[in-house]
Amino acid sequence: MSKPVIGFVGMTHLGLNSCIAAAEKGFELIGFDPSAQLISEINSGHFPVSEPQLVELAQKNKSHLSFTSDINELKKCDVVYVAPDVSTNDQGESDLTTITALLDLALEATRFECVIVVLSQVPPGFTRGKLKAGRSLYYQVETLIFGQAIHRALHPERYIIGCENPEVPIPLAFAQFLEAHDCPILPMRFESAELAKISINMCLVASVSTANTLAELCEKIGADWSEIVPALKLDRRIGQFSYLSPGLGISGGNLERDLATVCHFGQKNGTDIGVVRAWIKNSEYRKEWPFKIIKEKLLTVSKSPVIAILGLAYKEDTHSIKNSPAIALIKKLQECNIRVFDPLVSNSVVNHPNCYGASSAMDACQDADAVAIMTPWKEFSALRSNDIVEMLRGKLIIDPYGVLEMNKIDDLNVEYVTLGK
Known part of the structure; x- marks a missing residue:
């Protein structure tokens, strides 16, 4: 045949x-x-x-x-x-x-x-x-x-x-x-x-929201979310493939679409959508994480610092910037000097009065007061922590996804901030 x-x-x-x-x-x-x-x-x-x-x-x-x-x-x-x-x-x-x-x-x-x-x-x-x-x-x-x-x-x-x-x-x-x-x-x-697709994404959103909520708590009480995750994945009710990595809210467009669809149908048909609205609120809250760190540790001592932003895409291996955490962060840093680099996305997508499009990650870090690794590109994980520190003028590294090797950072004179620790 x-x-x-x-x-x-x-x-x-x-x-x-x-x-x-x-x-x-x-x-x-x-x-x-x-x-x-x-x-x-x-x-x-x-x-x-x-x-x-x-x-x-x-x-x-x-x-x-x-x-x-x-x-x-x-x-x-x-x-x-x-x-x-x-x-x-x-x-x-x-x-x-x-x-x-x-x-x-x-x-x-x-x-x-x-x-x-x-x-x-x-x-x-x-x-x-x-x-x-x-x-x-x-x-x-x-x-x-x-x-x-x-x-x-x-x-x-x-x-x-x-x-x-x-x-x-x-x-x-x-x-x-x-x-x-x-x-x-x-x-x-x-x-x-049609609803199965939405159902799959709702379960993902629930996992993401749970991870984000508890990872933030870890940061406050001295716990380490990465130590807790293996225990969860060994629980058969949760499973080894569970989406338990903390992040900066929901991005990309598809999950947001499904949340909006459930809210629309729930309102239309009189079903409870309170938990969905809570997920949306949690996502909006999580997107503020990197700005809160910069505001607390940098903007209180410098009104116009130089900040390196590594990564513009909303996730690695894609060109998409739909609801990108990096773009959202840059919008809040209008008084700062921004140096950006992404392996795939052009800096032309950035709407900022003081933005420098760097030729490489290290070029972006040159004389910056802080660096924020906003997209976990594989090439960023290959960066040597001590090289980054040498390039920086300040000593603040914001690494939400834990791209850099922690054991190498501990020995450096730098303040390192990541999700869930």
């Missing part, structure tokens, strides 16, 4: 990474986007996003991977995923304009027997509202993570599939593609699948 031809519509982060990862499984892939300019850039090797393995796998699978802005190419497909990124506003509300337009386009352009799958995250009720008589429409929960998108697409933990009727077998072409990934397949009604 020949393999089905798979198409992806929308060549932003979700669609592009999913498309290239699917090609690695040996299927013929067609990546479509209505923007001829975007497709031209992709075909020239200039991708709009950055992810580990993205460029390498695109080159490796180019014989059965094509990108086009010609809508007629979708007629070759047996399965088409509609997968544009769904943007959110400052309140975490989704803009469904693009996904709606591209879904309508896919339904019109494909063969009648082609299976259409909504991969973008949408609120409960969206997919059922798009059903067309006689067409096979499904929803699939995406679980890509910025910085790990290709790996997650190649090695899914499970596939959650939203169906009009979960008792009806999944069409052969769609099933063949899913089964190639060798993971459990969980069919369920549309609304359950």
Whole structure:
């Protein structure tokens, strides 16, 4: 039996990474986007996003991977995923304009027997509202993570599939593609699948909020959160893969979107959302952590210090600055002189009157009164603590994620601050 031809519509982060990862499984892939300019850039090797393995796998699978802005190419497909990124506003509300337009386009352009799958995250009720008589429409929960998108697409933990009727077998072409990934397949009604994605993120938010709350307490009473985590992971009710690393609130956009969605549906249907509002409040509180440290230890003695900010992306291995803790911190330091460096994100994204775009991490630290390592890039963990201290004019290192080696810092004449200790 020949393999089905798979198409992806929308060549932003979700669609592009999913498309290239699917090609690695040996299927013929067609990546479509209505923007001829975007497709031209992709075909020239200039991708709009950055992810580990993205460029390498695109080159490796180019014989059965094509990108086009010609809508007629979708007629070759047996399965088409509609997968544009769904943007959110400052309140975490989704803009469904693009996904709606591209879904309508896919339904019109494909063969009648082609299976259409909504991969973008949408609120409960969206997919059922798009059903067309006689067409096979499904929803699939995406679980890509910025910085790990290709790996997650190649090695899914499970596939959650939203169906009009979960008792009806999944069409052969769609099933063949899913089964190639060798993971459990969980069919369920549309609304359950759409809410499953939100449910997963709610559990993550609960873990993050718990870790942040107790890590802060550790800082005040002399405990060490990193010593407590192994005990929690050995508890079967919590588990070894639990998300227990403290952080600077919720960033990136997706988790905020799910919190906003639950609040919207809870208000609409009269269900209790008090705990969700508490998580949102906790996230806002945690984002203040680095500024509180700088205010307490530096701004009280110097009105216009020089501060090095290492990292602008909201997390490592991504270009995204959506709700970035670094950007939020910089906005609060308007009276200071800022020296910034990020391996991937240009300093042009920074809106600050006194910002110097450094050429390296060490260049940023030159004569600074303090350094804040705001993104845990791997290259920052390779920095030698004594080299940083020698470059600094002041002696304050703010390292929320514990990027630097503690045992090497203890011997230096420097004040080192990290989360949970």
